[in-house]
Amino acid sequence: MKQEGDKAKLQLFVKNLASGFKLIAPVRQNGILTIAQVKDFEEIDWSGVLPEKSWKSYILPATEKIADHSGGKMKEILNKIERTALIGINVVDLKALSLFDLVFSNDIYYQKRRRQILIIGYGANWPNEYKKLKPFSHNYEEDILEHVSFDVFIAQTKGGVYKFYSGSEKGQTILESLGIKNFDHVEFAGPIPEEGPDKRMMLLMEKVEKSAGKRIWEELGKKCISCGKCSIACPTCYCFDLEDKSDNNSPARERHWGNCFYNDFSKVAGGHKELDTVGKKIFFWYVHKFVRVPFGYRVSGCVSCGRCTKVCPVGIDIAKNIATLMKMK
Ligand code: SF4
Ligand code: SF4
Numbered sequence: 001m002k003q004e005g006d007k008a009k010l011q012l013f014v015k016n017l018a019s020g021f022k023l024i025a026p027v028r029q030n031g032i033l034t035i036a037q038v039k040d041f042e043e044i045d046w047s048g049v050l051p052e053k054s055w056k057s058y059i060l061p062a063t064e065k066i067a068d069h070s071g072g073k074m075k076e077i078l079n080k081i082e083r084t085a086l087i088g089i090n091v092v093d094l095k096a097l098s099l100f101d102l103v104f105s106n107d108i109y110y111q112k113r114r115r116q117i118l119i120i121g122y123g124a125n126w127p128n129e130y131k132k133l134k135p136f137s138h139n140y141e142e143d144i145l146e147h148v149s150f151d152v153f154i155a156q157t158k159g160g161v162y163k164f165y166s167g168s169e170k171g172q173t174i175l176e177s178l179g180i181k182n183f184d185h186v187e188f189a190g191p192i193p194e195e196g197p198d199k200r201m202m203l204l205m206e207k208v209e210k211s212a213g214k215r216i217w218e219e220l221g222k223k224c225i226s227c228g229k230c231s232i233a234c235p236t237c238y239c240f241d242l243e244d245k246s247d248n249n250s251p252a253r254e255r256h257w258g259n260c261f262y263n264d265f266s267k268v269a270g271g272h273k274e275l276d277t278v279g280k281k282i283f284f285w286y287v288h289k290f291v292r293v294p295f296g297y298r299v300s301g302c303v304s305c306g307r308c309t310k311v312c313p314v315g316i317d318i319a320k321n322i323a324t325l326m327k328m329k
Contacts, residue, residue, distance in 0.1 A: 009180070013154075016178040033049055033050075050090050055089060056238075063255075063257075064254065064256075083117075084116060094121045098299075145186045146188065151167055166185045203326070205291050209291050224314065225313065230308035232259065233307040233308055234308055239288075241257075
Protein backbone atom coordinates (compact mmCIF):
# COMPACT_ATOMS: atom_id res chain seq x y z
CA MET A 1 0.00 0.00 0.00
CA LYS A 2 2.83 2.33 0.96
CA GLN A 3 4.61 1.68 -2.34
CA GLU A 4 1.51 2.45 -4.43
CA GLY A 5 0.87 5.64 -2.44
CA ASP A 6 4.43 6.79 -2.95
CA LYS A 7 4.45 6.09 -6.66
CA ALA A 8 1.25 8.10 -7.00
CA LYS A 9 2.96 10.99 -5.16
CA LEU A 10 5.83 10.96 -7.68
CA GLN A 11 3.42 10.63 -10.60
CA LEU A 12 1.48 13.65 -9.40
CA PHE A 13 4.70 15.63 -8.90
CA VAL A 14 5.77 14.97 -12.51
CA LYS A 15 2.28 15.75 -13.84
CA ASN A 16 2.19 19.10 -12.03
CA LEU A 17 5.74 19.89 -13.11
CA ALA A 18 4.81 19.29 -16.75
CA SER A 19 2.28 22.10 -16.61
CA GLY A 20 5.03 24.72 -16.12
CA PHE A 21 8.20 23.18 -17.53
CA LYS A 22 9.50 21.36 -20.57
CA LEU A 23 10.54 17.97 -19.18
CA ILE A 24 13.83 16.32 -20.15
CA ALA A 25 14.49 12.89 -18.65
CA PRO A 26 16.18 9.50 -19.13
CA VAL A 27 14.25 7.36 -21.62
CA ARG A 28 14.77 4.02 -23.36
CA GLN A 29 14.82 4.29 -27.12
CA ASN A 30 15.43 1.12 -29.16
CA GLY A 31 16.88 -0.52 -26.08
CA ILE A 32 19.35 2.33 -25.43
CA LEU A 33 19.11 4.46 -22.31
CA THR A 34 19.39 8.06 -23.45
CA ILE A 35 17.94 11.48 -22.55
CA ALA A 36 15.04 13.14 -24.37
CA GLN A 37 12.00 15.38 -23.96
CA VAL A 38 9.08 13.58 -22.32
CA LYS A 39 5.45 14.42 -21.76
CA ASP A 40 4.64 12.31 -18.71
CA PHE A 41 5.80 10.03 -15.87
CA GLU A 42 5.33 6.77 -17.79
CA GLU A 43 7.89 7.69 -20.47
CA ILE A 44 10.68 8.22 -17.90
CA ASP A 45 13.19 5.47 -17.11
CA TRP A 46 13.34 5.34 -13.30
CA SER A 47 16.12 2.73 -13.06
CA GLY A 48 18.62 5.37 -11.86
CA VAL A 49 21.23 3.99 -14.30
CA LEU A 50 23.50 6.49 -16.09
CA PRO A 51 22.19 7.23 -19.60
CA GLU A 52 24.64 6.86 -22.51
CA LYS A 53 24.20 10.54 -23.39
CA SER A 54 25.23 13.18 -20.86
CA TRP A 55 23.13 16.20 -19.80
CA LYS A 56 25.63 18.86 -20.83
CA SER A 57 23.94 19.91 -24.10
CA TYR A 58 20.95 21.12 -22.05
CA ILE A 59 23.02 23.58 -20.06
CA LEU A 60 25.75 24.30 -22.62
CA PRO A 61 24.38 23.82 -26.15
CA ALA A 62 26.78 22.38 -28.73
CA THR A 63 26.23 25.56 -30.80
CA GLU A 64 24.89 28.85 -29.48
CA LYS A 65 24.58 32.25 -31.17
CA ILE A 66 25.77 34.80 -28.64
CA ALA A 67 26.15 38.05 -30.60
CA ASP A 68 24.64 39.74 -33.64
CA HIS A 69 25.97 42.47 -35.85
CA SER A 70 23.75 45.51 -35.90
CA GLY A 71 24.36 49.24 -36.32
CA GLY A 72 28.01 48.64 -37.19
CA LYS A 73 28.67 46.86 -33.89
CA MET A 74 28.70 43.32 -32.56
CA LYS A 75 25.97 43.21 -29.87
CA GLU A 76 25.43 40.46 -27.31
CA ILE A 77 22.15 38.61 -27.61
CA LEU A 78 20.53 36.71 -24.80
CA ASN A 79 18.37 34.01 -26.33
CA LYS A 80 14.94 33.37 -24.88
CA ILE A 81 15.17 30.19 -22.84
CA GLU A 82 12.18 27.98 -22.12
CA ARG A 83 11.66 26.87 -18.52
CA THR A 84 13.04 23.34 -18.44
CA ALA A 85 13.18 20.63 -15.78
CA LEU A 86 16.04 18.15 -16.12
CA ILE A 87 14.58 15.27 -14.19
CA GLY A 88 16.23 12.05 -13.02
CA ILE A 89 19.89 13.08 -12.90
CA ASN A 90 22.15 10.50 -11.27
CA VAL A 91 24.60 11.81 -8.60
CA VAL A 92 27.56 11.18 -10.93
CA ASP A 93 26.06 13.58 -13.46
CA LEU A 94 25.10 16.05 -10.73
CA LYS A 95 28.82 16.26 -9.93
CA ALA A 96 29.52 17.12 -13.57
CA LEU A 97 26.81 19.82 -13.58
CA SER A 98 28.25 21.20 -10.33
CA LEU A 99 31.62 21.62 -12.07
CA PHE A 100 29.91 23.55 -14.89
CA ASP A 101 28.30 25.84 -12.29
CA LEU A 102 31.80 26.61 -10.97
CA VAL A 103 33.48 27.09 -14.34
CA PHE A 104 30.69 29.25 -15.80
CA SER A 105 29.90 31.21 -12.62
CA ASN A 106 30.58 34.52 -14.45
CA ASP A 107 29.28 33.55 -17.88
CA ILE A 108 26.12 35.55 -18.66
CA TYR A 109 24.86 33.12 -21.34
CA TYR A 110 25.30 30.09 -19.10
CA GLN A 111 23.78 31.88 -16.09
CA LYS A 112 20.73 33.03 -18.05
CA ARG A 113 20.05 29.47 -19.23
CA ARG A 114 20.77 28.01 -15.78
CA ARG A 115 18.19 30.28 -14.11
CA GLN A 116 15.51 28.77 -16.35
CA ILE A 117 16.57 25.20 -15.59
CA LEU A 118 15.38 23.13 -12.68
CA ILE A 119 17.84 20.41 -11.73
CA ILE A 120 16.10 17.32 -10.33
CA GLY A 121 18.45 14.60 -9.14
CA TYR A 122 17.37 11.02 -8.61
CA GLY A 123 18.77 7.97 -6.89
CA ALA A 124 17.22 4.51 -7.15
CA ASN A 125 17.77 2.09 -4.24
CA TRP A 126 19.34 4.99 -2.45
CA PRO A 127 21.51 4.92 -0.37
CA ASN A 128 22.63 1.32 -1.09
CA GLU A 129 23.65 2.34 -4.60
CA TYR A 130 26.12 4.84 -3.17
CA LYS A 131 27.70 2.61 -0.56
CA LYS A 132 30.29 1.82 -3.19
CA LEU A 133 31.22 5.50 -3.40
CA LYS A 134 31.61 5.87 0.36
CA PRO A 135 31.82 2.31 1.62
CA PHE A 136 31.94 3.12 5.32
CA SER A 137 29.44 5.91 5.41
CA HIS A 138 25.68 5.93 5.45
CA ASN A 139 25.41 9.66 5.91
CA TYR A 140 24.56 10.33 2.30
CA GLU A 141 22.97 13.75 2.83
CA GLU A 142 26.19 15.12 4.31
CA ASP A 143 28.67 13.15 2.26
CA ILE A 144 27.05 13.48 -1.13
CA LEU A 145 24.02 15.77 -1.44
CA GLU A 146 25.64 18.67 0.46
CA HIS A 147 28.37 18.82 -2.17
CA VAL A 148 26.46 18.79 -5.45
CA SER A 149 24.22 21.48 -6.98
CA PHE A 150 20.57 20.53 -7.38
CA ASP A 151 17.15 22.07 -6.84
CA VAL A 152 15.24 18.90 -5.97
CA PHE A 153 16.51 15.41 -5.25
CA ILE A 154 14.25 12.37 -5.24
CA ALA A 155 15.59 9.28 -3.49
CA GLN A 156 13.87 5.97 -3.97
CA THR A 157 14.69 4.12 -0.77
CA LYS A 158 14.03 0.53 0.27
CA GLY A 159 10.47 -0.63 -0.30
CA GLY A 160 9.80 1.88 -3.08
CA VAL A 161 9.42 4.86 -0.75
CA TYR A 162 10.26 8.19 -2.42
CA LYS A 163 12.01 10.77 -0.27
CA PHE A 164 12.20 14.37 -1.47
CA TYR A 165 14.99 16.87 -0.74
CA SER A 166 15.31 20.51 -1.72
CA GLY A 167 18.77 21.86 -2.47
CA SER A 168 17.93 25.49 -3.24
CA GLU A 169 15.28 28.12 -2.61
CA LYS A 170 13.95 27.46 -6.10
CA GLY A 171 13.64 23.77 -5.21
CA GLN A 172 11.85 24.56 -1.93
CA THR A 173 9.36 26.82 -3.70
CA ILE A 174 8.66 24.26 -6.42
CA LEU A 175 8.13 21.41 -3.95
CA GLU A 176 5.79 23.51 -1.82
CA SER A 177 3.85 24.79 -4.82
CA LEU A 178 3.46 21.26 -6.21
CA GLY A 179 2.00 19.93 -2.97
CA ILE A 180 5.02 18.00 -1.61
CA LYS A 181 4.90 18.74 2.11
CA ASN A 182 7.40 16.26 3.52
CA PHE A 183 10.88 17.09 2.34
CA ASP A 184 14.25 17.85 3.91
CA HIS A 185 16.33 20.82 2.91
CA VAL A 186 20.03 20.23 2.18
CA GLU A 187 22.19 23.36 2.29
CA PHE A 188 24.85 23.37 -0.45
CA ALA A 189 28.24 23.36 1.33
CA GLY A 190 30.33 23.77 -1.82
CA PRO A 191 31.82 20.98 -3.91
CA ILE A 192 34.77 20.26 -1.58
CA PRO A 193 34.16 17.88 1.36
CA GLU A 194 34.82 19.14 4.91
CA GLU A 195 37.92 16.97 5.21
CA GLY A 196 39.43 18.79 2.21
CA PRO A 197 40.11 17.87 -1.42
CA ASP A 198 40.08 14.16 -2.20
CA LYS A 199 43.52 12.67 -1.42
CA ARG A 200 43.47 10.23 -4.34
CA MET A 201 42.64 13.09 -6.70
CA MET A 202 45.63 15.08 -5.38
CA LEU A 203 47.94 12.09 -5.81
CA LEU A 204 46.70 11.50 -9.36
CA MET A 205 47.29 15.18 -10.11
CA GLU A 206 50.95 14.75 -9.19
CA LYS A 207 51.27 11.49 -11.14
CA VAL A 208 49.79 12.94 -14.34
CA GLU A 209 51.92 16.09 -14.07
CA LYS A 210 55.08 14.04 -13.69
CA SER A 211 54.18 11.71 -16.55
CA ALA A 212 54.98 14.35 -19.22
CA GLY A 213 57.14 12.77 -21.93
CA LYS A 214 56.60 9.21 -20.60
CA ARG A 215 56.00 6.29 -22.96
CA ILE A 216 52.36 5.90 -21.95
CA TRP A 217 51.41 8.95 -24.03
CA GLU A 218 53.39 7.84 -27.06
CA GLU A 219 51.72 4.42 -26.89
CA LEU A 220 48.23 5.89 -26.48
CA GLY A 221 49.04 8.31 -29.31
CA LYS A 222 49.70 5.36 -31.63
CA LYS A 223 46.35 3.81 -30.75
CA CYS A 224 44.07 6.87 -30.62
CA ILE A 225 42.56 7.97 -33.95
CA SER A 226 41.70 11.52 -32.73
CA CYS A 227 38.00 11.09 -33.46
CA GLY A 228 37.07 13.27 -30.45
CA LYS A 229 34.13 11.03 -29.46
CA CYS A 230 35.39 10.80 -25.86
CA SER A 231 35.29 14.55 -25.43
CA ILE A 232 31.80 14.85 -26.96
CA ALA A 233 30.47 12.10 -24.66
CA CYS A 234 32.23 13.45 -21.56
CA PRO A 235 29.89 15.31 -19.17
CA THR A 236 32.73 17.49 -17.87
CA CYS A 237 34.41 18.61 -21.13
CA TYR A 238 33.51 22.29 -21.30
CA CYS A 239 36.01 23.90 -23.70
CA PHE A 240 34.44 26.00 -26.44
CA ASP A 241 35.50 27.91 -29.56
CA LEU A 242 34.19 31.32 -30.60
CA GLU A 243 33.50 31.82 -34.27
CA ASP A 244 32.59 35.03 -36.09
CA LYS A 245 30.40 34.23 -39.08
CA SER A 246 29.55 36.48 -41.97
CA ASP A 247 27.10 34.32 -43.92
CA ASN A 248 24.32 36.10 -45.89
CA ASN A 249 25.57 39.53 -44.91
CA SER A 250 24.37 38.98 -41.34
CA PRO A 251 27.50 38.60 -39.26
CA ALA A 252 27.10 36.81 -35.97
CA ARG A 253 29.21 35.32 -33.22
CA GLU A 254 28.66 31.72 -32.21
CA ARG A 255 30.23 29.50 -29.65
CA HIS A 256 30.67 25.80 -30.22
CA TRP A 257 31.92 22.93 -28.12
CA GLY A 258 35.67 22.71 -28.57
CA ASN A 259 37.46 19.39 -28.84
CA CYS A 260 41.16 19.03 -28.07
CA PHE A 261 41.36 16.01 -30.39
CA TYR A 262 40.43 18.11 -33.43
CA ASN A 263 43.21 19.53 -35.56
CA ASP A 264 42.44 23.24 -35.21
CA PHE A 265 41.97 23.20 -31.45
CA SER A 266 45.43 24.54 -30.61
CA LYS A 267 46.06 26.41 -33.87
CA VAL A 268 47.20 30.02 -33.36
CA ALA A 269 47.96 32.92 -35.71
CA GLY A 270 50.73 31.93 -38.10
CA GLY A 271 49.47 28.32 -38.20
CA HIS A 272 51.45 26.96 -35.22
CA LYS A 273 49.76 24.09 -33.35
CA GLU A 274 50.86 23.30 -29.84
CA LEU A 275 49.15 19.90 -29.99
CA ASP A 276 50.81 18.64 -33.16
CA THR A 277 50.88 14.91 -32.31
CA VAL A 278 48.12 12.57 -31.13
CA GLY A 279 50.21 11.71 -28.06
CA LYS A 280 50.28 15.39 -27.07
CA LYS A 281 46.51 15.68 -27.56
CA ILE A 282 45.69 12.77 -25.32
CA PHE A 283 48.19 13.95 -22.66
CA PHE A 284 46.60 17.43 -22.82
CA TRP A 285 43.14 15.88 -22.26
CA TYR A 286 44.33 14.03 -19.14
CA VAL A 287 46.20 17.09 -17.86
CA HIS A 288 43.04 19.16 -18.21
CA LYS A 289 40.92 16.67 -16.26
CA PHE A 290 43.40 15.54 -13.64
CA VAL A 291 45.71 18.55 -13.17
CA ARG A 292 44.23 21.87 -14.35
CA VAL A 293 40.65 21.37 -13.08
CA PRO A 294 41.73 20.04 -9.63
CA PHE A 295 44.34 22.83 -9.41
CA GLY A 296 41.79 25.54 -10.25
CA TYR A 297 38.67 24.24 -8.50
CA ARG A 298 39.86 21.58 -6.04
CA VAL A 299 37.50 19.03 -7.60
CA SER A 300 38.25 16.40 -10.20
CA GLY A 301 37.69 17.10 -13.88
CA CYS A 302 36.46 13.51 -14.22
CA VAL A 303 33.39 12.09 -12.47
CA SER A 304 34.17 8.45 -13.37
CA CYS A 305 31.10 7.98 -15.55
CA GLY A 306 32.95 5.71 -18.00
CA ARG A 307 31.29 7.22 -21.09
CA CYS A 308 34.63 7.99 -22.81
CA THR A 309 35.60 4.33 -22.58
CA LYS A 310 32.23 3.16 -23.89
CA VAL A 311 32.36 5.35 -27.01
CA CYS A 312 36.06 4.92 -27.87
CA PRO A 313 36.27 2.99 -31.17
CA VAL A 314 39.77 1.68 -30.39
CA GLY A 315 39.14 0.59 -26.81
CA ILE A 316 41.10 3.22 -24.87
CA ASP A 317 40.04 2.68 -21.26
CA ILE A 318 40.43 5.63 -18.90
CA ALA A 319 40.19 3.47 -15.76
CA LYS A 320 43.10 1.28 -16.95
CA ASN A 321 45.19 4.33 -17.85
CA ILE A 322 44.59 5.88 -14.44
CA ALA A 323 45.59 2.61 -12.77
CA THR A 324 48.83 2.63 -14.83
CA LEU A 325 49.55 6.26 -13.95
CA MET A 326 48.93 5.62 -10.23
CA LYS A 327 51.50 2.81 -10.27
CA MET A 328 54.20 4.98 -11.86
CA LYS A 329 57.14 5.87 -9.66
S1 SF4 B 1 35.04 8.86 -17.17
FE1 SF4 B 1 35.58 9.78 -19.16
S2 SF4 B 1 33.65 10.64 -19.90
FE2 SF4 B 1 33.35 10.28 -17.72
S3 SF4 B 1 33.91 12.20 -16.72
FE3 SF4 B 1 35.76 10.94 -16.77
S4 SF4 B 1 36.82 11.58 -18.62
FE4 SF4 B 1 34.71 12.28 -18.83
S1 SF4 C 1 37.38 8.28 -28.45
FE1 SF4 C 1 39.28 7.05 -28.34
S2 SF4 C 1 40.13 7.19 -30.39
FE2 SF4 C 1 38.60 8.83 -30.27
S3 SF4 C 1 39.79 10.62 -29.60
FE3 SF4 C 1 39.02 9.66 -27.75
S4 SF4 C 1 40.66 8.29 -27.04
FE4 SF4 C 1 41.08 8.83 -29.20
